[in-house]
Amino acid sequence: MFKFSWLTKKQSFPGGLKLAGHKQVTQIIEPALPKELIYPLFLAADRYAKPCVNVGDTVLKGQIIATADSLLATPIHATSSGTIVAIEKRPIAHPSGLSDSCIILQTDELDEALPTEPCIAYTEQNRDFLRHKIQQSGIVGLGGAAFPTAKKLQPSQAIHTLIINAAECEPYISCDEILMIESAPEIIQGALIIQYILQAEHCIIAIEDSKPEAYSALLSATESNQLQIKQVPSIYPTGGEKQLIQVISGVQIPVKNLPSEYGYICQNVATAYAVYQAINLGLPLTERIITLTGDGIKQNQNLRARIGTPVKDLVAACQGYTPQAEQLIMGGPMMGIALASDDIAVIKASNCLLINQVNKPISQACIRCGDCADVCPSELLPQQLYWYSHTQQWDNCSDYQLADCIECGCCDVICPSKIPLVQAFRVAKAEIQQQQKQSASAALAKKRFDNHQQRLQRIEQEKLVKQDKRKAAIEKMKAAAAKRKLS
Amino acid sequence: MLFPTQSSPFSASNNSVQAIMQQVLFALIPAILTLFYFVGYSVLMQISLAIITALIAESLCLYLRKKPILSTLADFSAVLTAVLIAIAIPSIAPWWVVVNGTLFAILIAKQVYGGLGYNPFNPAMAGYVFLLISFPLPMTLWQDASIFLSFSDAINVLFEAVAIDGLSSATVLDYTKMQLRSGESISTIQASSIFGFIGDNNKEFVSLAYLIGGLFLYLKRTIRWHIPFAVLMGVFIPASIAYAIDPNIYSSPWFHLVTGATVCAAFFIATDPVSAAASIKGRLIYGFLIGFLIFCIRTWGGYPDAVAFAVLLANISAPSIDSYLRPKTKTQ
Numbered sequence: 001m002f003k004f005s006w007l008t009k010k011q012s013f014p015g016g017l018k019l020a021g022h023k024q025v026t027q028i029i030e031p032a033l034p035k036e037l038i039y040p041l042f043l044a045a046d047r048y049a050k051p052c053v054n055v056g057d058t059v060l061k062g063q064i065i066a067t068a069d070s071l072l073a074t075p076i077h078a079t080s081s082g083t084i085v086a087i088e089k090r091p092i093a094h095p096s097g098l099s100d101s102c103i104i105l106q107t108d109e110l111d112e113a114l115p116t117e118p119c120i121a122y123t124e125q126n127r128d129f130l131r132h133k134i135q136q137s138g139i140v141g142l143g144g145a146a147f148p149t150a151k152k153l154q155p156s157q158a159i160h161t162l163i164i165n166a167a168e169c170e171p172y173i174s175c176d177e178i179l180m181i182e183s184a185p186e187i188i189q190g191a192l193i194i195q196y197i198l199q200a201e202h203c204i205i206a207i208e209d210s211k212p213e214a215y216s217a218l219l220s221a222t223e224s225n226q227l228q229i230k231q232v233p234s235i236y237p238t239g240g241e242k243q244l245i246q247v248i249s250g251v252q253i254p255v256k257n258l259p260s261e262y263g264y265i266c267q268n269v270a271t272a273y274a275v276y277q278a279i280n281l282g283l284p285l286t287e288r289i290i291t292l293t294g295d296g297i298k299q300n301q302n303l304r305a306r307i308g309t310p311v312k313d314l315v316a317a318c319q320g321y322t323p324q325a326e327q328l329i330m331g332g333p334m335m336g337i338a339l340a341s342d343d344i345a346v347i348k349a350s351n352c353l354l355i356n357q358v359n360k361p362i363s364q365a366c367i368r369c370g371d372c373a374d375v376c377p378s379e380l381l382p383q384q385l386y387w388y389s390h391t392q393q394w395d396n397c398s399d400y401q402l403a404d405c406i407e408c409g410c411c412d413v414i415c416p417s418k419i420p421l422v423q424a425f426r427v428a429k430a431e432i433q434q435q436q437k438q439s440a441s442a443a444l445a446k447k448r449f450d451n452h453q454q455r456l457q458r459i460e461q462e463k464l465v466k467q468d469k470r471k472a473a474i475e476k477m478k479a480a481a482a483k484r485k486l487s
Numbered sequence: 488m489l490f491p492t493q494s495s496p497f498s499a500s501n502n503s504v505q506a507i508m509q510q511v512l513f514a515l516i517p518a519i520l521t522l523f524y525f526v527g528y529s530v531l532m533q534i535s536l537a538i539i540t541a542l543i544a545e546s547l548c549l550y551l552r553k554k555p556i557l558s559t560l561a562d563f564s565a566v567l568t569a570v571l572i573a574i575a576i577p578s579i580a581p582w583w584v585v586v587n588g589t590l591f592a593i594l595i596a597k598q599v600y601g602g603l604g605y606n607p608f609n610p611a612m613a614g615y616v617f618l619l620i621s622f623p624l625p626m627t628l629w630q631d632a633s634i635f636l637s638f639s640d641a642i643n644v645l646f647e648a649v650a651i652d653g654l655s656s657a658t659v660l661d662y663t664k665m666q667l668r669s670g671e672s673i674s675t676i677q678a679s680s681i682f683g684f685i686g687d688n689n690k691e692f693v694s695l696a697y698l699i700g701g702l703f704l705y706l707k708r709t710i711r712w713h714i715p716f717a718v719l720m721g722v723f724i725p726a727s728i729a730y731a732i733d734p735n736i737y738s739s740p741w742f743h744l745v746t747g748a749t750v751c752a753a754f755f756i757a758t759d760p761v762s763a764a765a766s767i768k769g770r771l772i773y774g775f776l777i778g779f780l781i782f783c784i785r786t787w788g789g790y791p792d793a794v795a796f797a798v799l800l801a802n803i804s805a806p807s808i809d810s811y812l813r814p815k816t817k818t819q
Binding site for chain 2: 019095097171312321325326327328329331333334335336337338339340341342354356358359360361362364365366367368369370371373379381383384407409412413414415416417418420422423426
């Protein structure tokens with residue numbers, strides 16, 4: 001057999017970019033207890049939590065203050081003790097800068113917590129019970145997508161491989177890395193709990209090869225051989241769920257399908273830690289590690305932040321802003337969202353706050369260099385897509401698989417003409433979605449109208465038939481009467 | 488504290504149009520120096536004339552189109568077009584030739600279509616073809632590479648139309664074509680003193696310099712290998728077949744590679760992304776088409792060299808190549 005180097009090349013996903021890390025893995029510090037904690041009721045998409053406290057109530061840390069009625073939602077816990085002072089509209093962490101209903105908790109500085117109900121021997125528990133506990137602990141994917149973990153742990157197909165995503169491929173963010181260094185045994189415990197719930201044969205912790213310290217921490221914390229720790233190349237976006245699966249297994253999962261349909265499930269490493277805390281310690285998800293970084297902040301720091309802490313309190317814990325603080329990004333520089341104000345509170349999905357200078361160069365015309373297609377992890381043609389989306393040819397956009405775009409930002413960053421490609425794609429996607437909704441409702445209306453017409457016709461016909469019958473009956477009676485007369 | 492909100496991503500790479508153009512210009516330096524070594528100041532004068540003309544023409548268009556002038560000039564695309572025209576034309580052509588060619592390239596082939604990024608044709612080649620058709624005589628007077636023109640001589644030749652004895656000579660492509668028509672065989676033709684190792688005496692080294700610059704661009708990842716490789720193969724493969732059939736009528740494939748503008752076209756002209764095909768398969772076909780057309784026109788056409796025509800013909804087929812060879816995404 002001949003062996004070609006390009007055939008035996010390390011498994012990877014198409015495209016991607018090598019980005020400068022800018023990661024400063026600093027120790028986790030505890031910020032001071034904020035005076036006010038803010039909990040948006042908005043969870044994701046069109047799902048909301050329902051408040052179950054009233055203004056004036058006193059609550060304890062870990063107490064549920066808003067409930068969720070489905071598996072697609074998670075309850076919200078108070079993250080310190082205090083009084084509910086308002087349920088009102090506040091700006092929330094959302095790309096459109098929306099204001100939405102939030103529960104406002106004024107802390108009492110006592111930080112009293114509810115008693116916990118740990119469950120040490122999880123293998124003796126019913127798996128549904130564990131799922132329920134995870135759901136009631138408010139655990140969502142902490143990698144940024146905030147999808148309810150309990151829902152993800154209830155796949156319709158059998159799962160053979162659980163992948164714990166420790167890639168953390170976006171620049172600047174180091175919250176997962178420091179968590180792995182400081183709490184590797186707990187993470188491994190959490191991973192094993194998830195593996196037990198899923199009854200998965202394999203459990204693989206995937207970590208970028210640029211994090212040797214975290215890698216060795218995980219290695220030394222692993223006792224059993226139930227679990228593998230694999231290093232993956234540091235190419236953005238290797239931490240994308242489907243990209244990571246492809247790197248680990250070589251399986252390319254189509255956009256329309258879920259990884260679970262192929263027997264894979266990915267969970268973020270911080271989620272595994274939260275699962276450990278929820279099951280083994282009985283602690284609901286009330287805090288997370290968040291990286292505060294960038295030129296705009298005096299001291300780059302990893303913080304253990306209570307969910308609901310306003311950004312400004314975290315910034316104060318990092319000695320405040322520098323004059324370079326021109327924009328505030330929640331999440332990483334590639335896929336994060338820009339926040340309009342630092343009054344906004346951190347949510348479960350907030351892994352990083354990046355404060356730096358605005359860096360949006362003026363865009364020029366496309367020179368068709370094709371760099372964007374080279375780096376696209378979904379193997380799309382961003383150049384073509386851009387052309388179609390900014391000339392509003394939505395059909396062509398769909399034909400060129402715009403829906404497959406994961407908005408990772410690679411094309412945008414590499415573009416020599418500095419064209420805001422991702423923004424154009426988002427607009428096009430929204431536009432197409434809007435159109436689909438409209439055409440769906442138009443189709444529905446037409447169907448209703450047709451049905452109505454048919455109904456009217458049927459009634460009309462029935463009327464005619466009845467009339468005919470009546471006429472015929474009258475004729476009959478007349479004929480009978482005439483007969484009688486004759487006889 | 489309030490902040491502006493923009494859409495992600497929030498970081499930018501160092502990749503820029505300006506950097507690409509600068510790199511290509513930088514990669515042209517070996518070729519320019521080699522040309523300078525053989526022909527003297529005339530080539531530098533052509534380049535300066537072309538650059539000045541291009542900058543003025545581009546500024547004028549940008550002013551009329553109400554576009555930012557200085558920031559657009561700073562993308563160096565006009566300069567690159569100018570340099571390519573200046574080194575493509577005969578170095579002893581009178582000053583108005585290069586000026587006309589550059590004006591046509593910038594005004595008609597580039598700005599009329601909407602400037603950088605919108606031109607369907609390679610502006611430098613459009614300008615070159617314009618010159619070749621409009622002023623055939625000065626476009627065929629090639630400077631003899633054994634005469635080094637001093638600064639004052641170059642000024643005399645370019646601006647005063649002073650004739651210098653033996654200054655112009657036929658290129659090997661020209662010579663071969665003429666001699667073949669009069670019935671000579673390739674082996675006799677190539678015994679002439681104007682031939683060097685394989686191609687043009689001395690000018691072979693210019694091709695080598697283009698190759699060095701081109702490899703630099705490849706190593707710097709400014710260009711991909713597909714187009715240059717395909718262009719060279721497009722020349723080499725049909726030339727090899729023809730040479731294998733009858734070496735007395737057809738020049739050797741190596742001769743085709745090192746003479747004329749083959750190497751320059753492969754690395755510096757066909758690789759212009761704006762007017763090339765976009766997909767990888769498309770680029771291979773686009774490049775091969777250029778090479779094949781170069782060979783065909785040289786061998787059977789009316790012009791001794793054919794790079795400009797070949798590139799323009801391939802330019803016009805690039806959109807079709809792209810639309811027929813659209814790569815499929817695997818997730819389909």
